[in-house]
Amino acid sequence: MTLVQRQLSSNLVKLALVALAYWSAGSLTLQWMKLGAEASPLWLPAGIALTALLIYGEGIWLGIFLGDTFLMLTLGTGWGVILSSAIGSTLSGIIGLKLLRWSEFSPRLSRIQDVTGLIFLAGMVSSLVNATVDTLTQFIIGALSWHNFSQKWWLLWLGDCSGILVITPFLLRLIFDNRGLLRQQSRERMIEVAICGGLLLGLSWLVFVHHGKPTLVLEGGLTNAQYLEYLPFPIVVWAAIRFQTWGAVLGSLLVSILAIVGTLRGIGPFVIQTLNLTQATFLLQFFIIIINGTALLLSATVIEKQRTEKQLRVTLERDRLLAEVSLRIRESLDLKQIFQTTVAEIRQLIHADRVFIASLKDQGIIEVVAESVNGFYPSLLEGSPRDDLFTDIQSLFNDYQPFIASDLTELELPIVVEKYIKYYQVKAALVVPLHLDGKPLGLLVAHQCCGIRYWQKSEVKLLEQLATQMIIAIQQAQLYQQVQQLNSNLEKQVEERTHQLQEKIQEVQELYEMKAVFLQAVSHDLRTSIMGMLMLLNNLQNRPGDNLTLSRSILERMINSSDRQLTLINALSENHFSEERHLVIHCQPLSLKDFISQLIEDWQPLLLQNQATLSSIITDNLPPIYADSEQLDQVFEHLLTNAFKHNPPGINLTIEATVNQGMVCCRLRDNGIGMERQQCEQLFKLYLRSLHDRRRTGIGLGSYQCRQIIEAHGGTIGVNSTPGQGCEVWFTLPIAKSQPSAVS
Template identity: 25%
Template sequence: MSNGYRERRPDPDTLLERIQRENRGKLTVFLGAAAGVGKTYTMLEAAHQRLQEGFDVAIGWVETHGRQETERLVEGLPRIPACLIEYRGKRLPEMDIDAILERRPELVLVDELAHTNIPGSRHVRRFQDVEELLKAGINVYTTLNIQHIESLNDIVAQITGVVVRETVPDHILEEADSVQLIDIPPEELIKRLKEGKVYVPAQAEQAIRKFFRPGNINALRELSLRFTANRVDKEMSEYMREHSIEGPWPAAGRVMVCVSASPFSAQLVRAARRLAGGLQAELIAVHIEAPARRFPIGDKERDRVIRNMRLAEDLGAKTLTISGENLVQEIIEVARAQNVSSIVVGKPHHSRLWELWHGSLVDKLIRNSGGINVYVIQGVAEQDQDAGIRTMPKDEKINWSQYVGGLSMAALITIFCLLFENNMGLVNIALLYQLPVTMSAFWWGRWPSYFTALCGLAAFDFLFVPPTLTFTVADIRYLWSFITFMIVAFVIGGRTDLLRTEAASARQREKSTRALYEFSREIAAVIDLKLISQKLVKQAADTVGRSFVVMLPDQSGKLSIWAEHYLEATKKNTRLPRDPSETAVASWAFEHGQAAGRSTDTLPSAKYLYIPLKTTENIVGVLGVRVKEKKMLPEEKRLIDAWAGLAAIAVERVRLAEQAREAALLLESDRLRTALFNSISHELRTPLASIVGSVSTLLEAEDVYTQAARHELLENIQEGAARMERVVSNLLDTARLESGMMQLKIDWCDIEDIIGTSLQRLRETTQRYILDVKVAPDIPLLKADCVLLEQVMINLIDNAMKYSSRGSEILIRAEPKGGTVIVSVSDNGVGIPEEDLTKVFDKFYRIQQPRHVSGTGLGLSICKGIIEAHGGVIWVERRPNGGTTVSFQIPTEEKAGLPERLANK
């Protein structure tokens, strides 16, 4: 295949995306530069046209804002009633998504895509409702203003001076099938405002002064036109690629934005998203997490980092969080590893003095970037938004015993120095005071070590620096010693605490990795789903430090709890309540394949976070995690996702093993049925034909045959009937053994009588062979089922005669041995090949030989089942001079080795 052909063929990703969207509903967005341009009016007009064309159209939610023209267009369109949600003592209307899904119209109208739902709704935002409707295959018409697009949020704030809180991720519009721009001149829009067609008069007057100024409207119109033009350009590029139209294609690259706790980091993410869109490049958001010195769980900066990373994900970025001390080095290494072409960083707001002391991160980044472009973005600090879902602050209490411990060590050093002051200089005494500082930092952290350093310095000045017993200093040079002492103490304490923190973080990561590895190794050979679930929740709870539950569907598809593990310290408060609301959230996550519950935007009022256990093809269950906070840390979320992924693989493996086992049983059953039919068709038809032929001959020509001939015909009938009886008996015995219904009737048995009875039943056929029977005179009686042992002897003798030529010798031996009786039957037949010695007791096994041997191949299999039911063993051996010996051994003690279910009461 030539390179030219590969370049002209359609993009596989584009084709795959198009195939996946065939089952989704079509989304049409009516986009406007501002409120009042006529988006809802145009949407309703388009809906009437679809209704006239025969489409099933329904209104899911429309805001008329009291406009008469809009209300007239609502008339004539079917409307799905809103649901009422209880909030702060009031019942407020909201779009009823369940009613829409039940009604399933071809097209539903959903106004105001950026709307925030009333707390208690299924989803936090209305665009999430629209996504669910699209996944259900329902087409949606919706409206949106340009200022609500997430990547343009900061630009709109700069233009209008108003920060828009309700925004929609860019990928919603990128995945839309159609975006229709609704635009009117600024003068007409202001006229409509003054006429009260957009807001009530009081609101309209205020809006004209603050937001709807002609300059603002023109700027927003330009944004709308540019956004629409970019979309048209993208659609044109996709069309050219799908139809193999040659053109100048831009080289794909990657844009990386550095996310931090900076107040304007969100603006960097949006700027990087616009840059990546212009370059048609992939966006990567990276957060370099320094050792935890300033980021306790739940504090303001950590919450800001979480919001910024979530914003990057909403804008379609791939997010990475790594740990490292050297920020510049880590950024460059990640950029090179991810093949990044451009890096976006923020312009620092530090003072010149700070940069002289610490160095400029931007300058270092530019110097070390090599061939990577570096974009420095000027930002303005944003006001912290109420994210609605925030991390609960960590409740850290001061441990005064640590400070007492530091003070005690300083006191011990002081006593030691006082005792040996004459033999030590001031320099050595000062060095000794560094010891408790280092130990405090190593054991308890930086603040106890700083306190210890202050105590040590005070003791050193008061007791050892002249003049003693005062805090005054006679020699000014000691002040430099004090400053040096404190600097060294602070550096040692800070670095020791840092190493301690890094070691703890490394131990936690190692613990998590080891737990995942041990769990995957433990369940590698386990196919018990209950046991796997119990191991999962226990190890996951111990590793993450949260309570876990595993919920799997039953035969009807209803979720139920298979395993649960709760932390002992909080067991009373974390136990999963058996209430319908929690079950409903878990069921929603299972049905839709999306995380729901606590710490998500879907049904966040739940007590648990429910993560679907996804495999490549389906969803096999739900993992529930008890989350006290409204937001969890990114690294904790990744760890829980890892457990969920491992659990999904384990559950899928068990189910595949069950399917494979069922398939093997089905195959074995089919093979057994085929062999059974083949055996019956031959082993029953042959003696039956002999019986029918002999009877017919006797009936039709009774006077023709002599007495001897008639006797021979009757013997044929008797032999055929006996043969059929053995076949049917073997089949029935096999069925009883397979079903476990065989019950032993235990009684005293004489093995010599059993052998004699067996030979008597086979007397017609044994006359053709030489029988050599030897039974030891001192052989004891057996506690066994005499009838079944007789069946074993008949099968063994009959099997020996089948594979021996007429007139050959058959040996039967019985002798006691060590509390058991050993019985053997030997023939002089063709023998059994060495490689087949282990197969002779399999059902339907037949030795391959030239002459035909009758039988179903069930005799030895039945013998094995009966002997093992008596607690004995059976085996086969090759005779040195040819032939085969089949032996079995049964204990003589009463019920010795006998399975309890088979013993007779």
């Protein structure tokens, strides 16, 4: 079956149901009231016709027409009366529908505007059409005399009006709020319902049925009092105020039924106060219209009052939420916490199924940064929207106005968006864009998933105000990040400048220390040499005679002292020069074993003088080294001199050479007093030898020269020592290969 066929079948079923309901209600009314073709005090089909039109629309008019036609046929009236009744009933219902739509009528009857529209526009104005068409047609065809014209017209008009005010609200409540009737109530509420219903039923039966017999009038019954029919009225008011629309509808319906029953039985206050049944029917119709209209107006007033109070509470909650969000923004810069708390409170305040904040990242990627969702629906945080979704909803970001959709199924959306809202079960949406300086930042979105929703202006305004606060939070966070970045850069610059300043200060301190050591060493060394020479010269001067004989030993001591001074001065000059230019050495293959043997032989006088021994542990298969013999001789001379100078007589020295990692490693060991760890670390640094040992004097250039010579050969030099356990100085030299004759 095609879609058109299914729709046609559905429409035919609706027409048949409406026609059947109209005919059944009319037949029931006429049989119950036993009026035949006479006008009824409460015409049920009028209420059914208006309800059907409100639910199904104008297209259902044919069902009303057919239902009224069949009803009139069963009564055996002529075709003129049949057509006039069917046309009048149909036109009356359609005009009532048009008037209600014009007044923006809501079937929930929760506003005074809805109730007044139902009473005056649908109940009074539209009913005029049916009464006028029906009575005028009957008068034209001769079925109604002019004497009874006005009476017939009033009965028809008031009957239709009563039927609309009694039946239409009852049916609308059954359709739109049937759960409200069966909703579980508290025990106190149920007791109140029982008391109210019992009082209303008892008073209505007492007024309209039991004490309404004519025989009781002479006996002084309750119906002697005029207007006693309004005795149940306070109970109806109670029901309307306490139970709103359902209380008003059921209470007035119960009173109307009992009043009709009593009047049709020829008893009750309306019969007693009038001369005939027609006048009693008029009073009954006025009573039904008054009590139903009053009850509905009271219930709508109470509902509007409650709605106003609720809106006031919502406004207060909205102001509180705005104040709290503003306070959180001022007190915290944690955007994630601010966003998450805000969406949770928004969802609770506006009773939405999902509220979230989406951020627009680079390259058009949408990221949900915070969400509050009803547990019955999927979360956006658990999935990632497709990248091409931004292309389809880009207008939401670029548009500065909110996007409001009460029913998304009525909109023509791209396929990607349709799949998106279908998966996340979105029925209605309210989207507020977030912009900063014309640049889109994201969206603040509220979803309704349980059904369509008509978003209120206050809700739209709330989200707009909160969107402004979100923009302020984002802007504040961006400014804070910029400040942090500037602070970080500033701290980095300060740290760099501080480090540079500390380095300069350390250099200056080292220069001062080096200057102090230099002056101390120079003054000591030069003073020692000069004082020794002066002592010799003074001894010579104190000898008698003009001609003095100078022994060879004294001459040698004078020469050694002068050489010492010259060596010191040359060392200072050479080291200053070497700071400006690299040391140049002349290397050639050299047998280290032969070199050490010759060295031991040359140093025998000094060894004997210091009561020391010097031995060599060098194998015959040691490969030749590639070195400058003169520079290497200076290295050994300085190392041996230091060993004799800083150790007591009688030390034993050993020279050992081995091959290690392609280099020849030489070690000079002694069994002297050793050195501290700090002395070992500073031994080969320029001018710093005496900085850590004030008992030792000298500039310390010799050790520094040794390091320069070894490094010029491509090797390294170091020292290992433990106080009291001797000292070991080691250095490495390259193995002889095909090398150039000079190395820089």
